Amino acid sequence: MKKLKFGLIGGGNGAFIGHVHRRGATMDDLAVLVAGCFSRNREKSLDTAEKWDVTDINRVYADYQEMAEAESKREDGIDFVSIATPNDTHYPIAKCFLEHGIHIMCDKPLALTAAQGYELEALAKEKDLLFGVSYTFAGYAMIRQAREMIDHGEIGRVLTIQGEFPQEWLIVSLVSDHSEQATWRHDPKRSGESGCCADIGTHVEYLISKMTGLHPKRVIARFDHIPAEVPLETNAMMMIEFDGNVPGMIWTSQLAMGHETEPVVRIFGEKGSIEWSHLKPWELRVTRINQPPQVYTTNRDYLYPAAKELCRLPSGHIEGFYEAFGNIYHGFIMNLLAKKYSIDAGTFSYPTVADGIRGIEFVDACLESNKKGNIWVNVGK
C-alpha cells in the first residue's frame, strides 16, 4: 500500500500550527507532503517547501485556487489537503478543494458560521469526500479508552458531566506584553463573534461528545469580557443539558492564571466515574462504585484494543501534543486508505465536518443565550 500524498495550505511564516499539521500527517509514515501553498509570499513559500522536502517546486503554488485546480488535474495529484490558515479562511479554502474533489483535513474551527458548515457538509457528502476537523485533544488514546469503557457499560448510565478549560496566556498577555496572538485572537473579523468559548470551549464540548457520545441539547451561557472590556469574551460559563436530560457544566476561561492549557472532563455514572485531564493526558482516573480509584495508563494490556492501537511508545514514555495530533491524522488516513483501497478501517475514527458543525452550533447557542440574558437556548437546527 503506497503512502497517501497530501498538500498543505499555510504554515509558511513559521506558523506553529502548519508545522503541527505536517508533522501529524506524516507521523506514521502513511502520507507524504508533495504540494502546498505555504505563504502568500513566494519566497517564504519556497523556503518552506525546501525545508519540508517538497522537491517539485511546480507544486508550490501561489494561491489555493491554483493549487486545487492543478492538483485535481494531475494523475499523481494529492489525496487530501490540510488547511492550517487563519480561521476566517477555512471555509473558502475547504469549499474550493471539495469542489475539485479533494479530501480535507481542516484546522479547528471548521468555519465562522453554521451556514458555512452546512454547505461544506453537503458538498462533502455530494462529492463523497472525507472531511476531517483537527480537534487535537481528542486524539489522546485515553479519550478513546473512556469511550470504550462507557460504551461497554463500565460506569453505567451517565448521570452528570463536568468539563472545563482554564488557560492563562491571554490574561498574561493582556496585562503584560500585548502579543500579536492576543490581538488577532480577539479580532471578531478573523475569529468570529466568540472568543474563549469558540477557541477553547469547543474543545471541551467535543471531548465530552467523543468520550460519552452525548451532545449538548440546550444551554444557558454567560460570557464576560474582562478585564477592561476586550472585544470577545474571555470567560464563558455554560450550564448544559445533554442528550437524555443529562445535566452538565462547562467553564472555559482565558483569565485563569496558574493554568497553562488544561482541558479537563469528568464523567459520573451510576456505577462509576471516568476523569481525564490534560495535565497528564496519558492517564484516566477510573472509580468503580465503592472501590478505590484507579489510574489507567497508555499502552497497557488492560486497555481496549481501539485505545491501545493509538499508542506508539511503551507505557511510561510520554506521547504528547504532536502524537495526539498524529492520532487525529492516523484515523483520517486509515479511513481514507480504507476508502481508496476498499478495505476496512477497523476501529479508527476522526473528528468530521459534522463534529465541526456541532461546535459552531454550540457556540451560536451560547452567544444567543448570553445576548438574551442567559436563558435556555437549543443547540443546532
Added chain:
Amino acid sequence: MKKLKFGLIGGGNGAFIGHVHRRGATMDDLAVLVAGCFSRNREKSLDTAEKWDVTDINRVYADYQEMAEAESKREDGIDFVSIATPNDTHYPIAKCFLEHGIHIMCDKPLALTAAQGYELEALAKEKDLLFGVSYTFAGYAMIRQAREMIDHGEIGRVLTIQGEFPQEWLIVSLVSDHSEQATWRHDPKRSGESGCCADIGTHVEYLISKMTGLHPKRVIARFDHIPAEVPLETNAMMMIEFDGNVPGMIWTSQLAMGHETEPVVRIFGEKGSIEWSHLKPWELRVTRINQPPQVYTTNRDYLYPAAKELCRLPSGHIEGFYEAFGNIYHGFIMNLLAKKYSIDAGTFSYPTVADGIRGIEFVDACLESNKKGNIWVNVGK
C-alpha cells in the same frame, strides 16, 4: 483568665457531630463542658456525661428548655451552648437559649428558613449575644491566608471564581447499601427543601465569601434529582454573579464517585490566582502573573499572622478536620472572652448568624431559580 463553661445539646447517641463540637470547643483548653442534654434517652445522656467528664449529674438535663432555664439561673451557669442536633431543631433550640441570655454556637445550617434566621439574628442583636455557625472548612488556616492575601491586593481585583464540592457517599449509599444517613438527609421535613445545595453547596458559598469577601448577588440554578427521582436534589449547578459583577460557578454533587469530600475554591484575579482544595487543606496554590505557581503551606514564616496563629503544629504535621473545627471554636471563644473581659479579640473571627442567613438565602434563591426554569434570581432581601 478562667476557662469558659459550655453546654452541649446532642451527641448522645454516638452522633458523630456532637463529639466533634465537644472536641472543637475544648481543643485549646479555653472552655470546659459542664452541662448538656445529650440524648432524649436519660440513660444514654448520663452515659455520655460520664464519658465526657460532666461530673455534676444535675447538669445533665432532660430537655433543652429545662437546661436553658436552669443554666441561666446558676451563678456558674454556662457561657455558651453548642447545638449539635438534627437540622430541623436548630431554630427552636437556638431561640430558647438566646431568650435565656446564653451565647450560641450552632451546627450548620442555622435554620430551615430565612425567616427563622432573621428572627434569631434579631434576637441575638437585641440580647447582645454572640451567635456562631460552624462552617467547618472555613476553619482551615489557609482559608484565612487566602483572605489576607486578597485583602492586601496580592492578586489584584478578583475577575472570576470557581467553586465545587463533589461527594460520593450518597450515590454509593443509594445504589448499594441504603444507609440511615442517606435516608434522613433526604427527608425534606428534617433537612429542608434542598439536598446537596443546602448540605454541601453552602460550604462552598461560605468559603468563597470567607476567602474573597464577595457574596452572591444573583444566581441561576439547576437542581437534578438523580438517580431514580430522589426527594431532594443530588446534583446542583449554579451560575452566579457575585458582588462587583464578578462571574462564577458552583457545582455541587452527591453523585460524584471518586470524590469523597472535596470542596475546592479557585479565585482568579488581575495579578494572580489563589486555589484551595480540601484534598490538601494545608496548602494554598498561588500563582502570580507570569511566574511559576507556588505552594504555600501552614505555619510558615511567610504567612500572614492572622493565618499563622490558626496553626498548632510545625509545618508538615497534618492538622485536619478536628483542628479546622477547633479553629472555628477558637475564633468564637476568643471573641467571647474578649467580650466577657473587655479585651481585644485581635484578628480572630468566626462564622456568624449573618453568615448562616446568607447560606439560607443562597439556597432559597437557588430553589426559586430552579423552580422557575433556571432564570436569574436575586439572593437575599
Added chain:
Amino acid sequence: MKKLKFGLIGGGNGAFIGHVHRRGATMDDLAVLVAGCFSRNREKSLDTAEKWDVTDINRVYADYQEMAEAESKREDGIDFVSIATPNDTHYPIAKCFLEHGIHIMCDKPLALTAAQGYELEALAKEKDLLFGVSYTFAGYAMIRQAREMIDHGEIGRVLTIQGEFPQEWLIVSLVSDHSEQATWRHDPKRSGESGCCADIGTHVEYLISKMTGLHPKRVIARFDHIPAEVPLETNAMMMIEFDGNVPGMIWTSQLAMGHETEPVVRIFGEKGSIEWSHLKPWELRVTRINQPPQVYTTNRDYLYPAAKELCRLPSGHIEGFYEAFGNIYHGFIMNLLAKKYSIDAGTFSYPTVADGIRGIEFVDACLESNKKGNIWVNVGK
C-alpha cells in the same frame, strides 16, 4: 468499664510534645489525666495542671521520683505514666516508674543506649508491665492496612523496600535563624551520638517493620555532617539487608529543602506493591501486577477491619498527626484495659519497648558502620 487514670511527665513549658501526649491519651475518652510533673518550675507546673483540668494539686509533683512513689501507694493511683521529656531523661524516668509498678508510654527514643533499653525491657518483663514507645507515624490507619494486605499475601513475597524521610527545618534553621530546637537537637549529650538517623531515620525503620514485619539484619551507613561540620549528622544514607535477605535503602536528611516532614515507605513484592507517604497519610497506593495503580483511602468498606477500626471520621475527612498519636495510645490503652479486666484486646497493638530497642540497635549499627568506613554491620545482639 471506667476510664484509665494516667500521669504525665513534661509538657509544662508549652512543650509541644507533652500536649500531644495528653491529647493522644485522652482522645477516645478511655483515659483521664489525674497527675503529673509538668515542669521543674512549680508555678508552671501548677499553671499547666489547671489548664489541663488536673484538679487535685496534691497530684502535681515536684519531681518524677516523688510522683512514682506517691502514685504507686494510692488506692486510686495512675494506671500508666506518659513520659514526654528530653531524650536523655527517658531512661531514668521509665526505670523509676517501672520499679514502682506503673505501666509506661514513653516518647521516642526509648533511651540513649541499647544497654539502657535492655534493662528497661527486662524490668518491664519482670514486673509484667506494658511499655509503649510513641512512634507517631505508625499510628496512621493505612500503615495497618498495609500490614494486613502483606500478611494476607496480597503483594506476594516482599522483594525490595525503599524508605526515606527528608526534612527541611534544620537546614532552614542552621542557615537562617539558629533556633533553640536546632541547638538542642544537635547536642550529643541530650540527643545521643546520632542526629537525623536517630531523630527521623528510626521512624522509617519502624514504619517498615510495622508494614512488613521485616527488620534490618545488617546495614551499611554513611553519615554526613553538613553544612559546616555540625556536631551530629544531618544526612544519613543506609543500605540495608532485611530479614530474608530482602534488600532496601533508607535515606533520611535534615537538609532537604522543599520537604517539611515526609516519611515515605515503598514496598515491592512479587505480585504487587504498596506505597505510603506522609504527604497524604490517609492514602495507600496499591498496584497489582499488570493492573492500574489504585488509591485506597481511610474508613472504607474495602479495608481490613483492623485498619478500619483505627478511623474516626467518614472517608474524605482528614485525620492527621493528633489522631495518629491517638491511635498509638488507643492500642496501648486497649491492651492495658484488656490486661486489667482480663478481656481480649482484639487486633489492637502499639509500639513496644522491643520496638524501641530495635530502633536504638539500628542507630548503633549505623554509627558503627559509618565509623568503620561504611562496611556491613549487623543490627542487634
Added chain:
Amino acid sequence: MKKLKFGLIGGGNGAFIGHVHRRGATMDDLAVLVAGCFSRNREKSLDTAEKWDVTDINRVYADYQEMAEAESKREDGIDFVSIATPNDTHYPIAKCFLEHGIHIMCDKPLALTAAQGYELEALAKEKDLLFGVSYTFAGYAMIRQAREMIDHGEIGRVLTIQGEFPQEWLIVSLVSDHSEQATWRHDPKRSGESGCCADIGTHVEYLISKMTGLHPKRVIARFDHIPAEVPLETNAMMMIEFDGNVPGMIWTSQLAMGHETEPVVRIFGEKGSIEWSHLKPWELRVTRINQPPQVYTTNRDYLYPAAKELCRLPSGHIEGFYEAFGNIYHGFIMNLLAKKYSIDAGTFSYPTVADGIRGIEFVDACLESNKKGNIWVNVGK
C-alpha cells in the same frame, strides 16, 4: 544552510529505537535520512527504506562495513550515522564509521567495556569527529534549566543528591508473560554483565551529571538478582560520593510495580533545592530557603535562554519522549553544523563519548563493589 545527510543502522524489524532515532534526527528539519542498513534481511531493509523515504536503493546497504566504505567515498556521503542496533554491536559499528571519517550518534550504551569506550574516544579525537550518545531523558528542557540555575548559584553549594529509576515492565514480564525483550535484556552476552544498573541506572548517573556538573567519584553498590536468580541484577542500590565529597544515592529497579518509567533526580543545596521527575518532565520543582516550593514549566519567559530554546510548543502543550530525543539530536546537529560551517553552536550541547564512557566506568565500579562485598570502589581510571 543545507540539511545534513545521515544514515541509520538498525530499525528495520520494526525495532522501536531505530524509528525513534530517525524521528529525533529529522525533527527540526535540519537533517535528512539518505542511507541505511536497516536490517540484515534485505527485503526488510528495502521495505524500511521505502517507508522512510530513502529513495536511492543503492544507499540501502547489506552491512555496515559496506555502508561506511561507500558513504565515505561519495561526494554527497552522509555527514553522520545513527547507530540503533543491539548493545553488543555498538562498538564495532562506531569504530568502523569513525575509521571512515563519519560522525557518530550512538544509542546508549556506548559499548560493553570501558576499554572499548576509550578506544572509540581516542579514535574520535584523532579523526576530529563528533561522537554523541543518546541519553534520552537528558534532552528534556527542564534538565537544562536545572543546570543553568545551579551554575548561576541559585541553590548554592550542592549538599546532597538523590536519584532513582524504578521500572516495572521486567518484573511484570518475568512473572507473567516472559517477553522476548525480557530475554535479551537479560542475556549477558548481548547486554553486558550488568542489568538494571547499566540499562537504567546510567540514565540517572548521567542526569545528575547533566544537572549538577558533578560525577561519581566512588561508589558502594549492591546488586540483587530477584526473583528467582535471573542472570543479571534487577535491583541495584548505590551509595555514592560525588565530586567535592557530596553524598548521594541512586536506586534503580526493574521490580518496581506501579512505576512505569520513572527517573527522578532531587538536588539539595545550601540555598534551595531542585527536583525533576519523569512523571511530569516539563516541570521543575524549585524550593528556595524558607519559601514556598515553586513549579517551573517549559517555554516560559522566566527560564534561562539555554533551556527555553529547547522548547517547541507553547507552555502547557506537552512535549514528550520524541522531543527529548529530538533535543539530543538538535544539540548534536547544531554542533555539527557549527563545525562544518565554522559558526558558533551557541549554548547547544549533547551527551558525548566521554559521557558514555563515564556511564560504563560507573557500572564497572558498581559491579566491582558488588562482587567485593559492597565496599567503596573508585569510579574511572
